[in-house]
Amino acid sequence: MIPRHLQITSMLLLLCVLISGTFIISLTHREKARTQPQGEESPLTPPVEGKPELIPLLIAYDDDHAMRWRNAQAVLPQDSSLRAKQILRTLLIQYLQTPSPHPLAKGSDIKEVYLINNSTAVIDTTAQFADGHPSGILLEELTLASLIETLSANMPGIVRVKFLVNGKERETLAGHADLTSFYESSAVHELAKEYE
Amino acid sequence: MLLSRRNGRAIVCTGVLLCCALLASVAEPEKRLTVYTQQSGYSVPVMDRGGQSYIGIMELIQPLGATKAVVNGKQWKTRINQAEFQFTEGEEKALIRGNNIDLGGKVLVEDGRALVPLGSSFAILSSLFNKLVEYHPTARRIFVNNAATRFTAELKKGDRTSLLLAFSQPVNPEVVQEGNRIKLLFRREPVVSSLASQTLADASIQSLNFAEDNGTALITVTTSSPMSVSMSADGRSVTIQPPGTQGSGPATASTTPGAATSIPATPEAPAVAAPSTLANPGVSTDEPKPTHQGPEFFVMIDPSHGGDDPGATLGHQLVEKDITLAVARRLKAELQERGIAARLTRDGDINVSTELRAETANALHAGAYIALHAGPPSAGVRIYTPILAAGAPPAAGDFVPWDAAQSTYLNQSAALAQAVMEELDKKAVPTAKLKAALRPLNSIAAPAIAVELGPDPTSADGIASHTFQANVAAGLALGIAHVKAQTGPRL
Secondary structure (H helix, E strand, O other), rough: OOOHHHHHHHHHHHHHHHHHHHHHHHHHHHHHHHOOOOOOOOOOOOOOOOEEEEEEEEEEEOOOEEEEEEEEEEEEOOHHHHHHHHHHHHHHHHHOOOOOOOOOOOOEEEEEEEOOOOOOEEEEEEEHHHHOOOOOHHHHHHHHHHHHHHHHOOOOOOEEEEEEHHHHHHHHOOOOOOOOOOEEEHHHHHHHHHHH | OOOHHHHHHHHHHHHHHHHHHHHHHHOOOOOOOEEEOOOOOOEEEEEEEEEEEEHHHHHHHHOOOOOOOEEEOOOEEEEOOEEEEEEEEEOOOOEEEEEEEEOOOOOEEEEEEEEHHHHHHHHHHHHOOOEEEEEEEOEEEEEOOOEEEEEEEEEEOOOOOEEEEEEOOOOOOOOEEOOOOOEEEEEOOOOOOOOOOEEEOOOOOOEEEEEEEOOOOEEEEEEOOEEEEEOOOOEEEEEOOOOOOOHOOOOOOOOOOOOOOEEEEEOOOOOOOOOOOOOOOOOOOOOOOOOOOOOOOOOOEEOOOEEEEEEEEEEEEEEEHHHHHHHHHHHHHHHHHHHOOOOEEEOOOOOOOHHHHHHHHHHOOOOOOEEEEOOOOOEEEEEEEEOOOOOOOOOOOOOOHHOOOOOOOHHHHHHHHHHHHHHHHOOOOOOOEEOOEOOOHHHHHOOOOEEEEEOOOOOHHHHHHHHHHHHHHHHEEEEEEEEHHHOOOOO
16 A cells, blocks of 8 residues: 555656646747748748849739839849849749739749859749749749849849759649740840830 | 232232331441541440430440459449549449549449440540540541541642542542542541541542541542542552543552442552642741642640649639630631631540640641630730740751741741731730740641630639630631631641
């Protein structure tokens, strides 16, 4: 027969273990949430280092099927690939605002831009950029033309552009615009003029 | 008296027998559905059940490799390769590759044999094979994976005019000459044509007609006088010419002009290469054009999306794939009313890849290609031409990159877009002409455009309305007819 006082002590100790365990788990979750890198659905943020520069962006407007040049300030790194990535992210910020002239899905972002001989750019986008993109020839064309023209205007050596989605090749952006081919900047420039 | 009674019985019996023979001779042949694949052809009987035509489903799919059906109560299951097919007695829907297929009537089971409505055969085969299936409902003929044999007709004018029929596959028709009509009857070959009738504008060889029914195809050539018919040894071409000109053509097995005759045209002589009248992608067209282009010209209409791919969402329960199919069917009818043949890359809610759409248009040598789309952001119609650098026609025999097959057709595509836009403008449909990098336009070896119908933001039903779709289809057909009239048989 276990004495009564030992039973009570054991119960109290067990209760203490449970309470402290729960507390530790909640602390771990809180810390994880605090230190976790921002998810793909978080708003885009500019880099914190470098000098702000004025960059031209070709922005698409769905309401009147037009594209117009606008200037924006961005802090651009020296590295060409990072610079290209930041230019395109600055453009996407315009589309992710509310209200947006050309709404894109939450989480649309540029993962990487790979430059080959400083003349060919391979733009790797997030899955949300393509998965959540509104379907339609015109809407998809406006997105791609806006990205390619903005990149070409800020990095004139780029003559060919290719898109990847989450590191992989995809047939179309959202059922229409071709993502399998390389886009010639000069051809896209002619196309964009039709919308300006 | 006995003799006369016997005579009477004999007369009655003879009369009854004669009547039976007469009825048998005029009775319609058994209705059959004929299925052609690239390897073989077979037919299944068509039965009438309650005023609706039915066929045995296992008879339809077992020759194509279906496993024996497993029956569990009222449920039937079978499989072809990786595709599972389930249907239930008394139900109007079947499950193929996990997709619900509307059969258009209940599944019947009679003596352990499952019957489905004849009209569902197209949807069943399309969904099972995921390949292009062409269905000719009135003739009850189905062609799986481009199994059809097509032909061109070339009229060679000269001292003695002749007509050369060139077939894409060897054929062996029965040739019947009735006066000034030559009939080529194809009992086994999957011969098809886009046009039912073609006037040849020649005094001696006047017209060519095509008809198909119950598994047979018939080409009838009307001439001003009896002609001889000869076949090449490879069975790929038939020449119709005045008698006595055999030496100049691919000789032999000719019919005797005069009384009606019926003989199979057996090839004997060496083949003569038929001059190609088909659009040959990438081959220079500097050679003189033949005086007549046969019934091969047709417009390939491509209703985008389909099956698992709904395309853009245009409103409540309104998706792009349904709008494009509806407009495609209207456009086909409008073109046919104007004497222009047309085909659809899909004529049901099925998956067809963009690559297969381009392959089909190119393999069949489409004269023009119209991709139909529907999507935001605004109302009206947007017409797109391919965004591609113009290319010089490659030398004969050179390969053309798949993604640049369109490069030598850009001018014709632009002309087609302009003509279509003008006709739509006349119908007060707001239009815009643009360029797009849209699959599979760059791979089409023919004048090609894409047409995108925009939903009216103020009315979700606008794009689905009969008036709007009819207006767009009529405008497109008029534009195509206009360009065809200006440029001739090939755009």
